[in-house]
Amino acid sequence: MGPLWMTLLLASTLGFFAYTATRRWNLMRVAQRPENRADRIGERLAGVGKFVFGQARMPRYWWAGVAHIAVFFGFCVLLLNSIMLWVRGYVQHGAGAYDLWLFGTHQPLGMLYNFLRDVFTVLVIAGVLVFFYNRVVLRLKRLTLNTEGLLILGIIFTMMVTDLIYHGVELNRHYGGSHASMPFASLIAPLVGTSAALHHFGFWVHAGLVLLFLNLLPYGKHFHILTVVPNIFARNLAPSGRLRPIEDIEGRLERSETLGVKQVRDMSWKDVLDLYTCTECGRCSDHCPATRTGKLLSPKHLTIALRDHLYHDEAALVAAARNRTPQNGSDQPAADEKLLLVPATVKPEVIWACTTCAACETECPVFITYIDKIVDLRRHLALERGEFPEQLGTAFQGLERVGNPYSYPNEQRAEWAQGLDIPIMAEKGETQYLYWVGCAPSFDDRSRKIARAFAQLLLKAGVDFAILGPEEMCNGDPARRAGNEFLFQILARQNVETLNNYKVRRIVTTCPHCYNTLKNEYPDFGGKFEVVHHTELLAELVRAGRLRPSRPIDWTVTYHDACYLGRHNQVYDPPRELLGAIPGLRLAEIPASRDRGMCCGAGGAQMWKEEEAGSTRVNHARMQQLVDGLPASGSSRAIASACPFCKTMLTDALTDKGHEDVRQLDVAELLWQSVGDDV
Structure with a gap:
């Protein structure tokens, strides 16, 4: 038997x-979108x-x-x-x-x-x-x-x-x-x-x-x-901070083809394999700043919702894939409301809460990608349906009209440098380093202090550098992370053309978002540059003895790792090396640091919109982690950062919660205080 x-x-x-x-x-x-892995x-x-x-x-x-x-x-x-x-x-x-x-x-x-x-x-x-x-x-x-x-x-x-x-x-x-x-x-x-x-x-x-x-x-x-x-x-081997571009976006617009992800057929086989592979361990949501502050977004629940949609609507999805008919030159099936991912499966509030900080992807033991999926859903809403938070519309208009989300005249981009005698590329023509200033240090008063401190350090060290001034446009990161891929590609191509015309090879920037976009995303548009963050260059100058921190700063500081500098680009040590080089400065590492540092709440275009409803604000939660790592009281407490957006978010949080006694400075500002005199 x-x-x-x-x-x-x-x-x-x-x-x-x-x-x-x-x-x-x-x-x-x-899932029909091609993907070569x-x-x-x-x-x-x-x-x-x-x-x-x-x-x-x-x-x-x-x-x-x-x-x-x-x-x-x-x-x-x-x-x-x-x-x-x-x-x-x-x-x-x-x-x-x-x-x-x-x-x-x-x-x-x-x-x-x-x-x-x-x-x-x-x-x-x-x-x-x-x-x-x-x-x-x-x-x-x-x-x-x-x-x-x-x-x-x-x-x-x-x-x-x-x-x-x-x-x-x-x-x-x-x-x-x-x-x-x-x-x-x-x-x-x-x-x-x-x-x-x-x-x-x-x-x-x-x-x-x-x-x-x-x-x-x-x-x-x-x-x-x-x-x-x-x-x-088949995991993503591209740089963490690189979003996959929409190829031939102008042609797709002319042919009325889907932009982003409207339904499952717009995804790739790898996206579906991700859904199959989720272990529901919750490590992603355990570290997601949106989840931790009570927002509707949970990376785990987003994955489960998409997978449940696959299984529940299996027959309809398979039938739609078999019976799709050409429409206006495209290969789309007739719209079926229950197959639309937003809002039938995913609420808009879910995808707009993401800061694209990559905490979820860093924790996932099976290498599921979340950011590309969320941004693809945003792309469909922004480009095809014109549905996005109202405040993003203001940022988009500023980017379209004057090349920056603040809507300030671009002629004011170099005003932060008044009195420093910094050369402009149009006049200098050739330089060792192009300092890509970015929008926040160009127009925001608090962030301008970062640009001035960094520029003075470069001048003191004798570094050959210049800025673009009015020729610099926003790198496009806010538009791209908000789903407006068309606007991003316009800005990217304009900037790449400008940089290539000047034969720029080395770029230094004080903004991790600019750093990431220039380094990891502009190569897709013909811009291949050596890009360094200002903390990397400053650490090199200190090691070479060209900058000598000598004035003691008797403070205890906690350091906030910016997501687009740390998790996305693995730059953790240079900022700490600089802080360690300042006499008297004591760095207190907190548990939520390095690749487990919490987002400040500005990434993923959150800087340009109202935060989604939750139990608390992301910047408040992150600020509290950093303050808790400092001595209980005293006038010598500070939070150091290396990103202008982080500076804004953390400074606002300190003010909101009555911690005005805690200073908030960029690493470059602290280094300049120790290095010394006016140039």
């Missing part, structure tokens, strides 16, 4: 799995090794990470055990059946494998108990606390216990009740005896649960067990 039952079990379960997998494959093909094969394979088999991101949450590592490697080891059990369904049970192929109990390879299997069975049980504790006792808010999670944990736990029971009976029947290669099964053996019922129970329950588990995977968050390898292999 064994072979018959095993054949029926395998045929039914594997057949049903093939049916489900085919449905998931066809659903992924609904077959480049840089070596780098992709190395990523699979590091992040799948090396589990590199898991320990960022220590206990859950260690538990997952135990379960992951346990599954890798025990996969062979499950295959061997299925094979034993076709052979006579007994000592001969137990000594299968090269893995016989008395063979060296078999003894090694049996030991690993035995140890990892117990490690998997320990890992499962940690997960049970997190869900049942701690009830961690970041987790999705539903029946599915408990069911899967129960199945895994039962699989491990029944395997120990089966091998315990095997030891009693054929190996005298114990074996050195199976220490834990040997402990179980006295409890199970030689019972044929327990032997069959352990065998068939384990063999069947593995196949049941396989069939449950495509219906929930554990689908990642199958999709994580291709998802990490």
Whole structure:
């Protein structure tokens, strides 16, 4: 009867799995935007090794990470055990059946494998108990606390216990009740005896649960067990701060083609694979500034909502993909209201709350991208439907008319430099460094102090530099992050043309948003420059002895990592190096720093709109983290930053919450105070 039952079990379960997998494959093909993820094969394979088999991101949450590592490697080891059990369904049970192929109990390879299997069975049980504790006792808010999670944990736990029971009976029947290669099964053996019922129970329950588990995977968050390898292999290898451009945007407008993402078919297969791979661990939302301040946006819930839409409307999505008809030169299906992602699946308030800070993407252990998806939804709203927060319209108008979101005449761009005798490119023609000032340091009074301090430091160090002055336009970051890709590309092409006309090769900027756009996004439009942040250049000048901080500053400071300098571009050490070079200055590192630093709330075009409703403001929450890292009182407290937008947001928060005694300065301002005299 064994072979018959095993054949029926395998045929039914594997057949049903093939049916489900085919449905998931066809659903992924609904997404029509092309995406090439077959480049840089070596780098992709190395990523699979590091992040799948090396589990590199898991320990960022220590206990859950260690538990997952135990379960992951346990599954890798025990996969062979499950295959061997299925094979034993076709052979006579007994000592001969137990000594299968090269893995016989008395063979060296078999003894090694049996030991690993035995140890990892117990490690998997320990890992499962940690997960049970997190869900049942701690009830961690970041987790999705539903029946599915408990069911899967129960199945895994039962699989491990029944395997120990089966091998315990095997030891009693054929190996005298114990074996050195199976220490834990040997402990179980006295409890199970030689019972044929327990032997069959352990065998068939384990063999069947593995196949049941396989069939449950495509219906929930554990689908990642199958999709994580291709998802990490196909992960985004472009710079973190680079948004994917809309190619041939003018042509698409003329042909009335979809801009951004209106429905699932406008996504790519990789976007859908992301949705399949979400583990619902909640690490993304645990660090999302919008989620932490009570906004509607939760990266985890956004992913789940999109995935639920895929599964719930599967038939309609597949039918629409098959029956699409050309319209006005495009390849779009007739509009179906329930297939529109906004607002049917995602509320507008959700996508407009994102600061594009990349905290979610930094934490995600399976490399899901969120920012591109959110910006693609914004693009559809902004470019096709003209639906965006009212305040963004004012910023767009300023960018269109005068080249800056403040709507100040662009002729005023160099007014911040009055009295410093800084050369203009139109007059100088050639320079070692072009100082790209940016809009905030050009027009905002507080940010102008950053530009003046930095420029005076360059002059004191004898650096050859110049500015564009009125020829500089906004880099376009606010428009692009707000979804107005058309306006961004106009500004980008104008700026690239200006820079290329002057044969600019090196650019330094005090704004991380300018830094990111010039460095990571302008190459898509023909602008290939060496771009450095002002803290990088200043640190180099201090190391070279061209700037010598000498005046003591007896302050304790906390440092705020700007998202587009830190997480997006990995510039963490130069600002700290500069602060450490100032005599008397004490840097107090807070837990929420470096790649776990919280956003100030200005990114993702939030600087130019009202913040979405929540329990508190993002800048207030971030300011409090930084203030809590300072001494309780005293006049020598300060927050340092390296971004003009961060300076604005943190200064406003200090004022709003009555912390006027805490200073807020850019690193360049602090360095200038220590370096010295007027130039």
